[in-house]
Amino acid sequence: MTPNHLLSLAIWIPILAGVLVLFLSAERHAPAARIVTLAGAVLGFVVTWPLYLNFDPGASGFQFVEIKPWIASFNVNYHLGIDGISLLLILLNSFTTVLVVIAGWEVIQTRVAQYMAAFLFLSGFMNGVFSALDALLFYVFFEATLIPMFIIIGVWGGPNRVYAALKFFLYTLAGSLLTLVALIYLYHASQGSFSLLDYYQLPLPFEAQVLIFLAFMLAFAVKVPMWPVHTWLPDAHVEAPTGGSVVLAAIMLKLGGYGFLRLSLPILPEASQALAGFVIALSLIAVVYIGLVALVQSDMKKLIAYSSVSHMGFVTLGIFIFNAQGMEGAIIQMISHGFVSGALFLCVGVLYDRLHSRQIADYGGVVNTMPVFAALFMLFAMANAGLPGTSGFVGEFMVIMGAVKADFWYAALAATTLIFGAAYTLWMYKRVIFGAIANTRVGALQDINLREFLVLGLLGAAVLAMGIYPDPFAQVLHVSVNDLLTHVAQGKLRTP
Numbered sequence: 001m002t003p004n005h006l007l008s009l010a011i012w013i014p015i016l017a018g019v020l021v022l023f024l025s026a027e028r029h030a031p032a033a034r035i036v037t038l039a040g041a042v043l044g045f046v047v048t049w050p051l052y053l054n055f056d057p058g059a060s061g062f063q064f065v066e067i068k069p070w071i072a073s074f075n076v077n078y079h080l081g082i083d084g085i086s087l088l089l090i091l092l093n094s095f096t097t098v099l100v101v102i103a104g105w106e107v108i109q110t111r112v113a114q115y116m117a118a119f120l121f122l123s124g125f126m127n128g129v130f131s132a133l134d135a136l137l138f139y140v141f142f143e144a145t146l147i148p149m150f151i152i153i154g155v156w157g158g159p160n161r162v163y164a165a166l167k168f169f170l171y172t173l174a175g176s177l178l179t180l181v182a183l184i185y186l187y188h189a190s191q192g193s194f195s196l197l198d199y200y201q202l203p204l205p206f207e208a209q210v211l212i213f214l215a216f217m218l219a220f221a222v223k224v225p226m227w228p229v230h231t232w233l234p235d236a237h238v239e240a241p242t243g244g245s246v247v248l249a250a251i252m253l254k255l256g257g258y259g260f261l262r263l264s265l266p267i268l269p270e271a272s273q274a275l276a277g278f279v280i281a282l283s284l285i286a287v288v289y290i291g292l293v294a295l296v297q298s299d300m301k302k303l304i305a306y307s308s309v310s311h312m313g314f315v316t317l318g319i320f321i322f323n324a325q326g327m328e329g330a331i332i333q334m335i336s337h338g339f340v341s342g343a344l345f346l347c348v349g350v351l352y353d354r355l356h357s358r359q360i361a362d363y364g365g366v367v368n369t370m371p372v373f374a375a376l377f378m379l380f381a382m383a384n385a386g387l388p389g390t391s392g393f394v395g396e397f398m399v400i401m402g403a404v405k406a407d408f409w410y411a412a413l414a415a416t417t418l419i420f421g422a423a424y425t426l427w428m429y430k431r432v433i434f435g436a437i438a439n440t441r442v443g444a445l446q447d448i449n450l451r452e453f454l455v456l457g458l459l460g461a462a463v464l465a466m467g468i469y470p471d472p473f474a475q476v477l478h479v480s481v482n483d484l485l486t487h488v489a490q491g492k493l494r495t496p
Helices: 003-022 027-046 049-053 084-103 112-131 135-144 146-156 161-189 196-200 206-223 232-239 242-252 254-267 269-274 276-295 300-320 324-355 371-384 391-406 408-433 450-468 478-490
Strands: 063-071 076-082
Touching: 003 027, 003 049, 003 063, 003 076, 003 084, 003 112, 027 084, 027 112, 049 084, 076 084, 076 112, 076 135, 084 112, 084 242, 084 254, 084 324, 084 450, 084 478, 112 135, 112 146, 112 242, 112 254, 135 146, 135 161, 135 196, 135 254, 146 161, 146 242, 161 206, 161 232, 196 254, 206 254, 206 269, 232 242, 232 300, 242 254, 242 300, 242 324, 254 269, 254 300, 254 324, 254 478, 269 276, 269 478, 276 300, 276 408, 300 324, 300 391, 300 408, 324 371, 324 391, 324 450, 324 478, 371 391, 371 408, 371 450, 391 408, 391 450
Parallel strands: none
Antiparallel strands: 063 076
């Protein structure tokens, strides 16, 4: 296939592999289901690499564009294309899917095929969100991501999985319904087009922009999630199986930030600037207040979940301060958070698989029995605290530098995350890992096996690579971010 079909391959290879896996749903076919899933996930990741290798970082507009009629009577097209922003998120999504499949290889013993297929479907749908240039296609993929995650939490989750799954589904669906209303308005305002590129050039009255912005914001704020619509996230994380928590934190939260970048800012530039102060206020509350909430958690998963809310506050802050450093920092932070939060949830999963407890008080002295695991866990804890040399530092530093240009107090409040992040992360790490062996159960722990080391080792390499040499991640963003900022300032986005 030519490079023009790479995006379709990235979307449909995981989905078709998921369909094939469902035909292996009998328990006796579980080994074959695992192998087919891994092959589909790896192939799905492999086909995304030519996107990066053939991407022209100096070109404006969207690349690898595909467009075919889909619903001709309503002028709906199967229209795909990516810029530097969506490229990194597609790579992150496909990479994470491979790791989640490997991580669940031995852990999941019931309904193996359905579990694996759900992650393949989720991977394809999210690549669809990141590459859709038709508004209705975007909405279909955006909503489709809810179904596999709802099933993952509701079937393989903890004791309160049904409550957590319903809360997750209802929060995200309710926000998205207003987005559909806004898209229908834009369809009529553009005289019958669902093309996002047409919407970017659409002269909308300010009052309409504000209303549409608020409709979009409700959907995207829930996904991020922003304070105060974040309360579904801790419940979902605590009840989700490890793989579900990893994908939820590493990828699904990024759909909200991506929605702001792909829809809210370019379609509604005047409203985005007018309401930026409101979004920044909510972002800073998330950074400071939710950081304090994380400090008092006794459940490791819940602590990391609240940490995600705080760190994602950096993302929305960086987006809405409207300068290149802040916006590029926000996108780098999204990628870094995908590596770090995914790794932390995997670390908790390693401990939970052995002791079946997430309570910090049930551990202590783990380094004495699991030294390799303790070393990797330390790396991810330091990255979560923003240690220089790790990926966690790069995005936060860029956002803070951008915030200084916008307003010193934005930067001062945002920088408190470096203090709170170090406090709650190191407090958890100290109590779980250091000290004397707390009890006989900890004393009987076995260090990570080769499969667990492979997953955590790959994430550790990604965290260090991005922290030490972030330029390969940043260079693909420059033109896309500058074009977006130019459009927000002048109302004209360069398109192919």
